[in-house]
Amino acid sequence: DAGITQSPRHKVTETGTPVTLRCHQTENHRYMYWYRQDPGHGLRLIHYSYGVKDTDKGEVSDGYSVSRSKTEDFLLTLESATSSQTSVYFCAIREGNSPLHFGNGTRLTVT
């Protein structure tokens, strides 16, 4: 999948705990994105990055933070997980005018 690895693939956590999801790319692409996928909502953008240490909010950023200290890694953190953050999270990368390429997703369950 265009050199994108998401980890973990599955995670179950309790309400109130911090959670970090990792997206790692081997393509040296400039742009990286975090989306969440929920039934009936399609994919919605959480945060994105346009370079090392350059990030911005998307449509549903509340309760999430991101960091990009290296080109290849884009981390998504839920500071205090809530049940409404149970979802499937997808990372995507892009360079130039190329389309988005997606990872295989992380299924997160908050109990």
Add this chain to the structure above:
Amino acid sequence: AQSVTQLDSQVPVFEEAPVELRCNYSSSVSVYLFWYVQYPNQGLQLLLKYLSGSTLVKGINGFEAEFNKSQTSFHLRKPSVHISDTAEYFCAVSGGSQGNLIFGKGTKLSVKP
């Protein structure tokens, strides 16, 4: 702001029948349009894209889509579907200066024998 409407949440069809998945978008500027497919428990895979030029775009697995600017539509078609085409299909439009995409809510295609 851009938005995407996929008019059907589910489309059941018999094997070897033709299928059309409908997508309408709204945008005040020129757009790039995409169709992605998602098989169960997998990520999204690009089917085809419209950036400019010919309004009929051919993609992988025998799918094609037609960009209609006057009707602001980008419908996906396949003349004869297979069981293996069972998946969820997402239409998307370019959404901002940083290249993120605005997605529709998806259409689940179910191909029956």
